[in-house]
Amino acid sequence: MGLAKSWSVALFGVDGLAVEIEADVGVGQPRTHLLGLPDASVGEGKERVKAAVRNSKEEWPKQRIVLALSPANLPKVGSSYDLAIACVTLAAAGSVPPERLTGTVFLGELALDGRVRPVTGILPALVAARRAGLKTAVVPADSLPEASLVDDLEILGAPTLLDALAWLRSEPHGLQPPPQATDPPLPPLPDLADVVGQPEARWALEVAAAGAHHLFLTGPPGTGKTMLAERLPGLLPPLTREDALSVTAVHSVAGLLSSASPLVASPPFVNVHHTTSIAALIGGGSGMAKPGAASRAHKGVLFLDEACEFGPKTIDTLRTALEDGEVRIPRRDGIARYPARFQLILATNPCPCAPPKEIDCICTTTARRRYQSRLSGPLLDRVDLRVRMRATTAMANADAAPPESTEVVRERVLKARSRAATRWSAHGHTWPTNAVVPGPALRREFALPRQTTALLDRALATGALTGRGADRCLRVAWTLADLAESDRPTPDHVAAALQFRERRTP
Structure with missing residues (x-):
């Protein structure tokens, strides 16, 4: 058992701050402790992550798990930490190698069957991650079009937790690159x-x-x-x-x-x-x-x-x-x-x-x-x-010039x-x-x-x-x-x- 760390992002309005997520898996009663001012949605994420790991045919550690979200005095809000918590916990348990966790930010909510669901705020979160010096981002596959708007960051889309774990193990995986950026068509406007x-x-x-x-x-x-x-x-x-x-x-x-x-x-x-x-x-x-x-x-x-x-x-x-x-x-x-x-x-x-x-x-x-x-x-x-x-005073005037x-x-x-x-x-x-x-x-x-x-x-x-x-x-x-x-x-x-x-x- 050991220690591993990865990254996610906390948003305050449209401003983001990189959050370091550490996991320690050691001897003790099987229980998961989540530290760092998590709100209710983050706290409930422990159970979502456990179910997603088990339903992905992975083994959740049966030891005492301490998860620390740093800075500790910064409130953590939302469900976007699920994917990072799952990956860092399995890395601390020795189920996946920790090398690719370094310099990588993980964003996404986990469904109970292991699917990675999209979350709000992907664009400002990735801008904050780039500003913090992180080089790679794993995001929900459905969020790839939005994530592709951020330059100078390697973007990978994860359909499921199992795909993210396969990438961490350097095995064949289903992580997707972002689509090629195209200029969006301008919507029709009234004349x-x-x-x-x-x-x-x-x-x-x-x-x-x-x-x-x-x-x-x-x-x-x-x-x-x-x-x-x-x-x-x-x-x-x-x-x-x-x-x-x-x-x-x-x-x-x-x-x-x-x-x-x-x-x-x-x-x-x-x-x-x-x-x-x-x-x-x-x-x-x-x-x-x-x-x-x-x-x-x-x-x-x-x-x-x-x-x-x-x-x-x-x-x-x-x-x-x-x-x-x-x-x-x-x-x-x-x-x-x-x-x-x-x-x-x-x-x-x-x-x-x-x-x-x-x-x-x-x-x-x-x-x-x-x-x-x-x-x-x-x-x-x-x-x-x-x-x-x-x-x-009149619906039409044939003698008047047409309006511009x-x-x-x-x-x-x-x-x-x-x-x-x-x-x-x-x-x-x-x-x-x-x-x-x-x-x-x-x-x-x-x-x-x-x-x-x-x-x-x-x-x-x-x-x-x-x-x-x-x-x-x-x-x-x-x-x-x-x-x-x-x-x-x-x-x-x-x-x-x-x-x-x-x-x-x-």
Whole structure:
């Protein structure tokens, strides 16, 4: 009997830490001790592992077994440790040689018959393993498409525990290499040409896409607020490789990836119902918190329809994420951090009764004010563009020019984004869009002449605009200049940016 060790990974949000698993098989009453702050699912894994080993025609040691998961003060959550525990225990018992355990990370849940079941978080776990200097990874065979996204790591897929043990013994085995990586097909997206009328809202959507700005749409029901929101992802550029892996890591932890197309290559669109909870919106749950809708919309669009129907406490939890681009959820087991750099689209009716025509409204002034006040001032101050939708007056107009398609508008958006990225990179910055440029940089490094910002100064002096609002107006002005192919914003661009913020719900 002896000692053996191997590796697995503990996840905290999308951050992972390599966990060393040691097994000591020695003299004593037949019992398995699991040390290192395991949660219930890890503790129950002892029985799953025993059954899987026996049903794989292997002999489970009849001695005292001590399993230590290190760092010992780090909580261990989930069932992904099963495969590593089985392999390291049999190695300590002398059933398999320990040589191949060195430098290898094992991830996977064991079924009672020895099958290796997939687990969530394979992508961030393998990134953490690579960072820790491990060279080989044995993962569930069903997780191979996701695991293949990680470079500089030898990936092997195990259909069963018996295949993993055969590989450790250097015998013929059934471990599978990852499939050849291919670019996933982009999903079909709805076309902007489907939206009837609404020129102001269409222009605001284009500005939002060009600068990654947040957008607030208000108007009667049936005017196309949801249609416009659904068409924003089609105007955005495809995700870069780095951004795609970041988004995919969040979806992996959330268990939303499909084996057919594991890489999320296009900006996600997440539509949240107004009855959602705080935990569902920003993340939560028992133990280590899971990602919410805000993180699943990372590098994409978070759409909150019927925004005034949300609970004020629920929707205000987005304020920190809108500023920091990250969600931090403290728990007893640690702090889970999830990226949340999304574009927010709010859509609401002007009042509770929401008639097709404003003249038919039966709400009192107090009721309308109470309804609109559910969206707090600090939240709206973080929204760059506010648009009043028009009521639809005709289904078609043969004399009017056909509306522009997504492809035409997207071309202008991509040109504007390219201009912005080139401008900031020329000054040594890596800001991808105008929306993330810090306010101090806009006021110091890229300060505009006083005559250009005169309207902003006047709005600040009268209290009509906050300091944060002024910074956001400057960002929108730069986006308008990029769309107009102008080197710097003009007074007209600043006035247009300020007008976007001054529009209020009726």
